[in-house]
Amino acid sequence: MPEPVSDESAPSTMVPASTGDAGEVTTGDATETGDALEIAGPPDGLWARMKADxxxxxxxxxxxxxxxxxxxxxxxxxxxxxxxxxxxPDALADLAVGRFLRRARLSGAVSGAAGIVGAVADVGVLAWTQSRMVLHIAAAYGADPTHADRATDLLVLQKVHGAAQSARLALGVAVGRRRLAEMAGRGGLGVSVARLGVKLAQMAGLRAAHRVFAKVVPGAAVILGTWANSSATRDLARRARDHYRTGRTG
Structure with missing residues (x-):
């Protein structure tokens, strides 16, 4: 059964990422139909926001x-x-984990570029896929996946923050920084591709951090990619299931 893909495009084959100036990454996607997998990266607007801040x-x-x-x-x-x-709920969560674990294993293939820009694309796609998985797990256990608290959950479950309070504070700061940048009529508060890669790798899981540097060496990311993505995503899925199964959704 084909599954909806939000408002993203859905061509029939995997489309590699294109790269322009340093840090400019645009990912493509493919549709999941049967055994085919749809793999989508963050939209261009989000990439621009993350690069700028x-x-x-x-x-x-x-x-x-x-x-x-x-x-x-x-x-x-x-x-x-x-x-x-x-x-x-457990069986429904199984479906969600299986669906997005397959995508996580292949997410590195979305970026066709080597070097630091390709590495950032890889971990960005992985973090995006993992976040989508967590929201589906939340829905499987009856938590509202559209609630603002889910953003807090993502940051805690992905170990960006150690507690919900600090995650909420950081989310508020991020929103404020975005508004200030928009009012100033500029993209953000400073660009650092390497820094962006490290932050996204942290979000995607500790093992994925090695890919930021391994991707710079041709062939290394191909060897590490499937194992690193799978391991980090399985760990996250386990934490998310434990969190939502016990009803800790505040």
């Missing part, structure tokens, strides 16, 4: 993920429950 890149990504994927996750969970009456 790399210190708060995880916060910008979490806020945009909830906005884009929260409604999708809620619709998916409702549709699955209607199609499979009596399905348990």
């Amino acid at each position: 790399p210190t708060y890149a995880p916060e910008h990504l979490a806020l945009e993920a909830v906005r884009r994927f929260g409604p999708e996750a809620a619709e998916w969970a409702a549709r699955m429950r209607a199609a499979r009456p009596g399905i348990t």
Whole structure:
């Protein structure tokens, strides 16, 4: 059964990322139909926001993920429950984890570029995919995936912040910085591609951080990619399931 892909494009084949000036990354996607996998990276507007304000890149990504994927996750969970009456939350979460784990394993293939720009694209796509997975897991356990608290959950579960209070504070700062940048009529508060890569790698999981540097060496990321993505995503899925299963959704 084809699944909705929010407002993203859905060509029939995987489209590699294109890179322009330093740090400019545009990813493509492919549609999941049967065994085909749709792999989408952050939209161009989010990339620009994160490049301009790399210190708060995880916060910008979490806020945009909830906005884009929260409604999708809620619709998916409702549709699955209607199609499979009596399905348990654990079984529904299994479907979500399986769906996005496959994408995480292949997410590095979306970026066709070597070097630091390609590395940033890789970890950005992985963090985006993982965030989408967490929101689907939340929906599987009955938490509202569109609620603002889900952005807080993402930052804590992805170990960007150690507690909900600090995550909420950082989200508020990120929103304020974005508004200040918009009022000033400029892209943000400073650009650092390497810094952005480190922040996104932190969000995607410790093992994924090695890919930022391994990607610079041709062939290294191909060897590490599947294992690193899978391991980091499995760890995150386990934490998310524990969190939502016990009802800690505040």
